[in-house]
Every structure is written in structure tokens, then in C-alpha cells.
Amino acid sequence: MERDPLELLEGPLVARVADRVVSEAQAAAGAPAALYVADLDGRSLRRVAGDDALPEELETAQLVGPEIPAPQAAALMRAIPAAAVLPLTLRGRALSVLVFSAPPSGDLDALGARGAAALELAERYTDALATARRHRECSAAAELQQDLLPPRIARLEGAEVAGSILPAYDVGGDWIDHCAMAGGGWLGVADAVGKGPQASAIGAIALGAYRAARRSGSDLAGAAAHIHEAICSLEVKEIFMSAVLAAWDGPSSSLAWLRCGHPPPMIWHAQGGLRALDGGDGPVLGLERLDPPREPARATIAGDELVVLVSDGVLERAAPGAEPLGEDGLRRALDDMRVPSATAAVSAVLEAVVTVHDGPLRDDASVLVLAPC
Numbered sequence: 151m152e153r154d155p156l157e158l159l160e161g162p163l164v165a166r167v168a169d170r171v172v173s174e175a176q177a178a179a180g181a182p183a184a185l186y187v188a189d190l191d192g193r194s195l196r197r198v199a200g201d202d203a204l205p206e207e208l209e210t211a212q213l214v215g216p217e218i219p220a221p222q223a224a225a226l227m228r229a230i231p232a233a234a235v236l237p238l239t240l241r242g243r244a245l246s247v248l249v250f251s252a253p254p255s256g257d258l259d260a261l262g263a264r265g266a267a268a269l270e271l272a273e274r275y276t277d278a279l280a281t282a283r284r285h286r287e288c289s290a291a292a293e294l295q296q297d298l299l300p301p302r303i304a305r306l307e308g309a310e311v312a313g314s315i316l317p318a319y320d321v322g323g324d325w326i327d328h329c330a331m332a333g334g335g336w337l338g339v340a341d342a343v344g345k346g347p348q349a350s351a352i353g354a355i356a357l358g359a360y361r362a363a364r365r366s367g368s369d370l371a372g373a374a375a376h377i378h379e380a381i382c383s384l385e386v387k388e389i390f391m392s393a394v395l396a397a398w399d400g401p402s403s404s405l406a407w408l409r410c411g412h413p414p415p416m417i418w419h420a421q422g423g424l425r426a427l428d429g430g431d432g433p434v435l436g437l438e439r440l441d442p443p444r445e446p447a448r449a450t451i452a453g454d455e456l457v458v459l460v461s462d463g464v465l466e467r468a469a470p471g472a473e474p475l476g477e478d479g480l481r482r483a484l485d486d487m488r489v490p491s492a493t494a495a496v497s498a499v500l501e502a503v504v505t506v507h508d509g510p511l512r513d514d515a516s517v518l519v520l521a522p523c
Contacts, residue, residue, distance in 0.1 A: 165276040168199040171238075171265045172248070176200075178261060179254030181233065187246045187282050188216045190296065190318030192500065195247065198282040204251055207285075212501040215314035216283050217302040218244035219493035238266035242310070243303040245269055246279075284319070291322025291350035295514075298357055300328055303493055306335035306520075308400025312492040313339075313459075313518035316503055317511045323349025324461050324514035325357050329364060334400045336364055339459040339518050340393035341412065343434075348389070355380050356391050356435070370395050370408050374435060374442040381436030390436035394459050397446075403522050405457055406446040410435050413465060416458045416477070417451070420490060424458070424481035456495055457520040458484070463513035467503050475506050492521040 163170070168185050175183045184200030192213035197206050213222060223237035223244040233253045237244035238261075245266050273279050288296065296318065303312045306328070313326040323342040329335055338360055342352035359380035363373035373395055381391060392412035398405055407415050407427070411434030414426040432443025451457055460480065468474035483502035487494045499517045 164272050165278045167268055167272040167276070168278060168282075171261075171268060172200040175236070175248050175250075175258070175261055175265070178256045178258055179234075179250055180256050181250045181252040181254050183248050183250045185246055185248055187279055188213050188218055189285055190216050190283050190288075191316065192216060192314065192497075193504075194285075196282050196285065198246070198279060200248075201251055204249055208249075212497045212504070214243075214302045214312050214493050214496050214500075215299075215318065218247070219303055219312070219491075219497075220244065221489070221491070221493070222497070223247065236262060238262050238269065240266040240270055241301075241303075242305060243301070286319055288319050289322060289346070291346050292318065292320050293322075294350045294354060295322040295325065298325060298354060300326070302496075304328055304330065306330050306398055306400060307333055308403060309334075309398055309520050309522050310492045311335070311337065311518065311520045312496045313516070314496055314500060315514050315516045316463075316500055317514070321345055321349075321511065321514045322347075323353050324463065324516040325353050326459075326516050326518045327357060327360060328518065329361075334398040337396040337398060337459065337518060337520060338393060339412065339461060339516055340391050341461045341463070341514065341516070342391045343389055345513075352381060352384070352389055352391060352436075355384065356393070360395070370397055370406060370446045371442075371444045374408050374410060374432070374444075378435040378442040382438050388437070390434040392434045392462075396457075396459070398520060402450070403453070404448055404450050405520070406430075406448045408432060408443045408446050410443060413460055413462060416460075416480075417449075418456045418458055418481070418484045418490075418495070419452070419454060420485075422455075424477060424484060426477075451520075451522050453522045454490075455522070456484070456490060456492065458495065458499075459516075459518040460499065461514060461516040463511065463515035464499060464503055464517060466513065467506050467511070467515060469507035469509075472507075475502060479506065490521070492519040495519040495521070 363376035429447025
């Protein structure tokens, strides 16, 4: 590229960063191009800028929400009917892809990382890319939820982690969280009581409390107590949150967790199936008459196992008159992975949630997966 896209963030035209990336790509490739981002649901790619001759929307296999795992980006290059596809990757995930309608003639190696970095940073300053990711209006609760979510794909010391929430445009009471720390990291999946704005507000306060506890050097028990106190301080009767709060230690490949009235963390293994982890149990958080759990449970996680955290919205998803997805359906979805990984597991679970019933989701379906590496 003649110019580093990061320089665009210093000027007044940050809302046009997608156009600039396409312009630089076309100049480098000597071919028409368009930039695409993944929809919030992770079911399609939507054109942001570039060649109008290319489709406005491209269907894809289930992604990890609006992020594209590197292996799936490679598959997109084979599946999209175009002359060439260039994923713009950053830390193991593609945030967008460039699609060329004619074979590129120039060197595109420098474009991927620089373009990805420019687009990622630009999202702090403009809604241009966020707008392109939405094919319909988000509810206020879902919009707040989206703003609070961490990257859907990340690396911790000794592990990869991936997660997402469906539906992306409505409901809004769940959250997932992860954070890299020296030697490992923290994880969390939570579900606030109720639906809509109240559940979203409870979730936002609880997530803020979780992050505040983590950033002040607290342990899991202290974080659970911090969330409990924050919800109690709202002084609204009978509001609460279920959660699994966990800490990963990379050198020992071990997980510590507290289960607060939430579905337990589970372990999946290609030969061993799916099993729940015992221990660390306590009540939901936010009811003054109940004390949060204090004693985390611990387990060593083998290199060929996956840690799977889900919400009720996954396990209880069902077609009218049919049995819910449950742990058996979750196991079947995971067993169907061709190459097990954190991102493949999340995609498989989301696909199962979407295909078990074609009606709208009435509860958030959240999944967070950790894979030792």
C-alpha cells in the first residue's frame, strides 16, 4: 500500500476508512474490489464499500458472530464466487474480507494486517462499519449488549477462547466476557433475570462490577461478591443474575470456577463426550437473603478437551412441542465438528441453536468455549 491506513485516523475522514482501504486495495491489485463485514448474527457478509458489481450480501456458514475465524476465512476464499478473497486478519480473526472481481496482479501481503488494524481502530470513532453489520434495527437492550461484548475470538496464555450470543438484535440480558492476564485469563458467562431493558441494565451493572473487581486485583470469590453487592444496591425486588465466573491458568492448564445458579461448565472430548464439571456451586447473585459462593472448584484441562460454558437459552432452545436442545443436542453439535477448536465449537453450537427451530429466539443463547493449546 502507498499509505498506511492507520494514518487515516489522524484526519477528518475516518468515516470513509472502508472506501480508502478499498481504493488502496484496487491500486495494489490492479483489479476491482469490495470490502465486506460479517453480520451480527454471523450468517452473511455485507458489502461496506467498493465495486457495485459485486453482490450486496454473501451467504456464509455460521461464523462466530461478526468475526471470522482464520480457518473459516480460508474456507471463504474457496466458497465465494469471485476471482480472489483477502481476509483482513488481526490476532487470529478476520474482521472483514476484500473480494476481487478480477484476478489481482499486484502484491497484497501488506494489506491484510494494516487494513484490519485501521478498521478495528476506526470503530472507536465511527458507526460506519457497525451500521453495515446490521441488517435490521437492534433493540436498545441488544445494542447495549453488543457494545459491552469483548472480541469474539481471542488468545490467552496456553489457550484460545471464542464466544458469541444470539439473537444479536433483540433480548439483551446475557453477557460473555474474557480477559487475558499474565499466565492466563478470566472468563465469564451470565444471564440476568427478565427480558429487554431491565435485564440489559442488570447485566451491564453486573459486568461492570465483574470487570472492576478483576481490575482491582480481586479473586473469583471477591468478584462474585462485587457483582452481588452491585445488583443488591439497585434496590429493586427480586432481580438477580446467574453466572459462571472462571479463571484460566495457562502453565498448569487448569480452570477454577464459581457456579452461581447457572448451568455448570462442561468438558467436551472427542471420545469422552460431554460432561458437567462438579463443584464451586452457589446461589444466583443479587438476592440479599442469599450469600454468594466463596470456594472455587478446580480441574486440570487436557490438551484435547474443550471447556464449554452456555446459558439456559442454548439448552432450552426447542421447536414447539419438541424436546429442548439440552445437553444431548449440545453434545451432538460438538461431536459433528470436523476439526475441534474453540471457534469451531462456538460455530457448531450457534448453528444448532438456529437450526433446531426456525422461529425467533425468546431468550439469549450464549456460548463461550476455551481450548487449551
